[in-house]
Amino acid sequence: MLLIDERLSAARGHRSAGRNDDASLLYESVLDVSPSNIPALKELAAIRLTEGRLDEAMDLAMRAASRVNDDCEVFALLARVALLSDRSDVAAVAIEQGLTQDPHHPEINKLKAGTLLQGGDQKAAERLLIAALRHHPNDAGLLTALSQMYLDDGLSEPALAYSHKALTQNPDNPDLLALVGSQLSVLGNHAEALPYLERAHLQQPSNVPLLSYLAETLLSVGQLTEAHRLAKRVVTLMPHLLSGWQTYVKVMAYRGDAEAALAEFVAIAKQHPEKIEAALTLAGAYRISGNPAQALRLLQPLAAKFATLSPTRKMLATALIRDCCLTLGLFDKVAATFPQTDLHAMLGLTQHGGKNAENDELPAALAETSLVIDGNLSSLDAMVLLRFNLCPPETGPPTRVLGASSLADIVALMPGKRFEANDMPEADDRDDIVRALPLSYTLALPEGMRGTMTSTVPYARAPEERREIWRRSLAGLPRPLIALAWDATRPGLLLDDYRTAFNGFQGTLVSVMWDEARHQLSDWSLVIDAGVHFTSMADLAAVIAETDAIIGPNGVPLHLAGAMGAKALLLTLPNWPWYWHNQDGVSSWYPTVKVLKTGTIGSWAAGIEEIAPAIGEFCRSLCVPSLASNGRDPTNLSAAERGKP
Numbered sequence: 238m239l240l241i242d243e244r245l246s247a248a249r250g251h252r253s254a255g256r257n258d259d260a261s262l263l264y265e266s267v268l269d270v271s272p273s274n275i276p277a278l279k280e281l282a283a284i285r286l287t288e289g290r291l292d293e294a295m296d297l298a299m300r301a302a303s304r305v306n307d308d309c310e311v312f313a314l315l316a317r318v319a320l321l322s323d324r325s326d327v328a329a330v331a332i333e334q335g336l337t338q339d340p341h342h343p344e345i346n347k348l349k350a351g352t353l354l355q356g357g358d359q360k361a362a363e364r365l366l367i368a369a370l371r372h373h374p375n376d377a378g379l380l381t382a383l384s385q386m387y388l389d390d391g392l393s394e395p396a397l398a399y400s401h402k403a404l405t406q407n408p409d410n411p412d413l414l415a416l417v418g419s420q421l422s423v424l425g426n427h428a429e430a431l432p433y434l435e436r437a438h439l440q441q442p443s444n445v446p447l448l449s450y451l452a453e454t455l456l457s458v459g460q461l462t463e464a465h466r467l468a469k470r471v472v473t474l475m476p477h478l479l480s481g482w483q484t485y486v487k488v489m490a491y492r493g494d495a496e497a498a499l500a501e502f503v504a505i506a507k508q509h510p511e512k513i514e515a516a517l518t519l520a521g522a523y524r525i526s527g528n529p530a531q532a533l534r535l536l537q538p539l540a541a542k543f544a545t546l547s548p549t550r551k552m553l554a555t556a557l558i559r560d561c562c563l564t565l566g567l568f569d570k571v572a573a574t575f576p577q578t579d580l581h582a583m584l585g586l587t588q589h590g591g592k593n594a595e596n597d598e599l600p601a602a603l604a605e606t607s608l609v610i611d612g613n614l615s616s617l618d619a620m621v622l623l624r625f626n627l628c629p630p631e632t633g634p635p636t637r638v639l640g641a642s643s644l645a646d647i648v649a650l651m652p653g654k655r656f657e658a659n660d661m662p663e664a665d666d667r668d669d670i671v672r673a674l675p676l677s678y679t680l681a682l683p684e685g686m687r688g689t690m691t692s693t694v695p696y697a698r699a700p701e702e703r704r705e706i707w708r709r710s711l712a713g714l715p716r717p718l719i720a721l722a723w724d725a726t727r728p729g730l731l732l733d734d735y736r737t738a739f740n741g742f743q744g745t746l747v748s749v750m751w752d753e754a755r756h757q758l759s760d761w762s763l764v765i766d767a768g769v770h771f772t773s774m775a776d777l778a779a780v781i782a783e784t785d786a787i788i789g790p791n792g793v794p795l796h797l798a799g800a801m802g803a804k805a806l807l808l809t810l811p812n813w814p815w816y817w818h819n820q821d822g823v824s825s826w827y828p829t830v831k832v833l834k835t836g837t838i839g840s841w842a843a844g845i846e847e848i849a850p851a852i853g854e855f856c857r858s859l860c861v862p863s864l865a866s867n868g869r870d871p872t873n874l875s876a877a878e879r880g881k882p
Contacts, residue, residue: 241267245276257284273304279311286318294318295327302331309335313344320348328352341372347382354386355548362386377403381416391612391641393424394660411440415447418454425615427457428726428753445474449481456488459727464488476505479518486522490812491728493839495526513539513546517553520561527812527838529561536561551576556613559680563815566825568690572681580682584672603627603686606672609659610640614677619644620796621816621826624693625679626653627686639673646774647797650697691828695802699778707767707779714765717744717859720781720798721764722789725754730790730808730841732757732764738849742856749780749787749794785859788852791817799827806831806855808848810838831855 248263267277282297298315312335319328335345346369353362384399404413418433452467468488471481482502489498509515523532559574635655642658751768786804798805818825819832835844
C-alpha cells in the first residue's frame with residue numbers, strides 16, 4: 238500500500254506540472270485514509286479555488302483552518318476563498334488569526350490591505366504593506382499590491398517602480414510581465430508596453446483575457462490587422478468574456494465595422510448570465526463606437542437599481558453615465574452622478590441652521606482645501622477641470638493642487654494654482670493637508686462657487702520672457718503662422734496625413750511636437766521643428782501664444798491652447814472624449830477652439846481628405862497680414878533663424 242507521504246509527493250509533482258486532475262485524485266485518496274490531513278486539505282482547496290468551485294474550496298479550507306493554530310498559509314487560503322465567496326465575516330476572522338501568528342506575513346498583509354482599501358482607508362493599507370515589505374523586501378505579492386494601489390491613485394512613478402522590482406525577482410513570470418505591460422498601457426506608453434505583453438502571451442498562449450489586452454495594445458500602436466485577428470480569436474474562444482467583446486468592438490470600429498460588431502455583441506449580451514455586467518459592457522461598447530446616447534439609454538435601468546449594485550458596479554455605472562452626460566452636453570445631470578454632493582459633509586463641516594453662519598464657515602474651509610487629482614483622471618481630463626478654483630483667485634489664496642509630477646509644468650502655467658507632486662509614497666503622509674477634495678468633484682459644485690465652464694477661460698498663461706524669445710524667433714516668417722500637432726502612431730493622425738489639407742498653403746507651419754512624434758518631421762522639411770528646442774511646457778505655451786492658431790488632434794497642445802484662450806482647430810473622430818462636446822462646431826469647454834470631426838471612425842488618411850477643405854477655410858479665416866520673408870525660403874533658414882530660442 239502506498240504511504241501518505243508518497244501520495245502527497247506525487248500529487249505535488251502533478252500539480253507543479255499543471256496536471257491538476259491527477260493531483261486532485263491523489264489528494265482525495267489521502268483524505269479517504271486521513272480526513273484531517275492538513276497538506277491534502279490545503280492543496281485540494283487551492284485546486285478547487287483555481288477551478289472556480291468555491292463551495293468545495295470553502296469547505297476544505299475551513300476544515301484545514303479548524304485543525305491548525307499556526308499555519309498562516311491555511312488562514313490566507315481561507316481568507317481568499319471567503320472574500321471570493323462574499324463571506325467577509327469569515328475572511329476577517331481568518332486574516333486576524335493569521336496576523337496574530339505572523340504580523341508581517343506577506344499574503345495575510347496583502348489580504349488585509351485589500352479589505353482596508355475596500356473600506357476606503359488607503360493610508361492604513363499603505364502603512365501595512367510597507368511595514369510587511371520591510372521584512373520581506375523581495376516579495377512579489379507585496380510589491381504588486383503596492384504597485385496597483387499607487388497606480389489606482391494616479392501615482393504612476395512608484396507604481397511602475399514596484400512592478401518593475403517585482404519583475405526583476407522573476408523575469409519570466411507571465412503575471413508580472415502582464416502587470417508591467419498593462420500599467421504602461423494604462424499610462425499611454427503603448428509601444429513600451431507591447432514587448433511585455435507579447436512575452437507574457439508567449440508564456441501563457443491560452444490566457445484569453447491577456448490575449449484581449451494584447452489586441453487592444455496592438456490597436457493603440459497602429460497594428461490594426463493583427464489587433465483584429467487576435468480580438469476575433471478572443472470572442473471565438475470565449476464568447477462570454479465581456480471585456481473581449483469590448484476590445485473587439487473597439488477594433489472593429491477603427492476598421493469601420495462598428496455596427497456589425499455591435500450586432501454580434503448584442504446577441505451575446507442578451508443571453509449572458511451576468512445581466513448587469515453585460516449591460517455595463519454593452520453600454521461601454523456603444524460609447525466607444527461613438528454612440529453615447531444609446532449607451533445612456535442602456536444605463537438608465539441600472540440607475541434605478543443603484544442601491545442593489547455592488548460598490549464596484551456602482552462606481553463603473555456612475556462613471557460611464559457621467560461620461561455620457563458630459564459627452565452629450567447634459568451638464569445639469571452631472572452632479573447627480575456623484576455619490577456625495579454635500580460640500581459641508583465632504584469637508585467635515587458642521588451645518589448650522591442659519592444661512593449666514595453657513596456662508597461664513599464654508600469660504601474659510603475652502604481656502605484651506607486642496608484639490609487632489611483623482612487617480613482615474615487622465616492628464617487631459619485634469620487639464621480641463623483645473624480651470625475651477627475653490628475660492629476667487631483674485632481675493633483668496635492660491636488653490637493647492639496635488640497630483641503626479643508630470644503635471645507640474647502644466648499647472649505652473651495656471652495663475653491661482655500652487656502645485657505639489659504626490660508621486661512618491663511618503664508624499665501621502667503629509668500632516669498639513671487639513672482638507673482635500675477630488676478634482677472631479679468640482680463638477681458637482683454649484684457654478685456660483687467654482688465658476689462656469691467658460692467664465693474661467695483663459696486660465697493658463699505663457700510666461701512673457703518665453704513669449705519674447707519665441708516672438709523674435711518667429712518674426713519675419715510668412716503668415717499665417719500655424720502651430721501643428723499630431724499623434725505618434727496609428728490609429729492616430731500622422732503628420733503625413735496633413736499634406737492634402739496644406740497643399741498650396743502660403744503661410745508657415747510650426748511643429749509643437751517634442752516627443753517621439755518629432756521623427757515624422759524627417760519626411761516633411763517644410764514644417765519648422767520648434768519642439769526640438771522645448772525645455773518645458775512654458776515653451777509650448779509661448780509658441781501657441783505667438784502663432785496665429787494651432788491645429789491638431791486631441792492632446793496636450795490643443796488643451797493648452799484652449800486653456801490659454803488661443804485660436805485652435807481640433808480634429809477628431811466621431812467618438813471624441815467628453816471634453817470635446819461642441820455646439821455648432823465650437824467647443825463647450827474651450828470657446829476659442831473649433832471642433833472639426835470626420836464622418837466615421839477609422840483611417841485618418843481617408844478622414845483628413847474629407848475635412849481638408851474645412852481646414853483650409855479655417856486657415857483663410859485667420860485674417861492676418863502677410864509678412865515679407867525677405868526673399869528667403871523658411872525651409873533654408875538656419876536652426877537659430879527657424880525657431881531656436
